[in-house]
Amino acid sequence: MFQILLVMIYLAFISLGLPDGLLGAAWPAMRVQMNLPMSYMGIISMIISVGTIVSSLQSHRLMLRFGTGKVTAVSVGMTALALFGFSVSSNLIWLCFFAIPYGLGAGSVDAALNNYVALHYSSKHMSWLHCMWGIGASIGPYIMSFALTRPSGWPLGYLLVGIIQVILTAMLFMTLSLWQHDETHEIPAEEPKKALTLKQILSISGAKEIMVCFFCYCALESTAGLWAASYLIGVRSLSDAQAASFASLFYVGITVGRAINGFLAMRFSDSQLIRLGQVLIGLGVAVLFLPVNHAAAALLGLLLIGLGCAPIYPCIIHSTPDHFGKENSQAIIGVQMASAYLGTTLMPPLFGLLGNGIGLFLFPVYLALILIGMVALHERLMKVHVEMD
Structure with missing residues (x-):
């Protein structure tokens, strides 16, 4: 039964990544069909982000009341509903309406599964599971690309991913007893009867440090992913095709790096792997600072940043x-x-403003400053942890 549940969690992580790339891949066709400005995608993504933040903050309360299995199943079901809603939407109002369950479902399942794996599985599984997320995030745009070549267009892409989510929802409900069996053995004597308030959480030693550290990491990852191609075109003078292919290496680095990190986790601790990742990111950013116009330098820099990002998210969670x-x-x-x-919502647009007003050459500077903040906060967290011990 343990292995069946692990397979379900792997599938759930793939499912979690599937919808992430759909909006970006479909938006050029969606906005033309609905006669919307390009910038309106930001409205939809902001609603999704707000929903994920709200549901993440409520995850502790939901876990205490319903358990991980039910929250995961219902959250995936909400995501499926949102995807079906997108597939039949004909204007911005309906897209914004269905963006609400889209975000609420994603935030709950993300927090629920990450905590469950951190409690029940070793660090190697956390890395491999986040590798599965990368696979899902890579498959989603390919599904949308396939749909865009068909007469049905982008609605078919949302429909296909929605069907996958429905199938997974049914499988999750069918395996609820497996989750419940494990949860009955989870720290029954120490589990608080009431969910902690935000004030109580922030009063825990190290909580503020880990929040800001995680904010910085996700700000760096999302900024690098969203603006790499623009930097390569505007500063490194690469062609559109070269820039797109090189920028994709950042995500390749993350996905491959997490697969490798699963094996490294058998030998090294989470904190050691986080520091290794920070060193690799620093090396990648340093390469981007080099005054070299050759494409290989940019390729190496982005690949190193991606590899460096690989262990940080799963190891912080674990x-x-x-x-x-x-x-x-x-x-x-x-x-x-x-x-x-919050980091993925606020920091990439901020760089967009700086890049537009000052110049895209600030890209490695911006990443370096975020990295410094992340390193400082992580080392502060480790110091607090040592003092507590």
């Missing part, structure tokens, strides 16, 4: 029960997820 105790892990992870979504 180390949470160790740093804050199993009884507080869901509350802390929920706040971490909210911090992550």
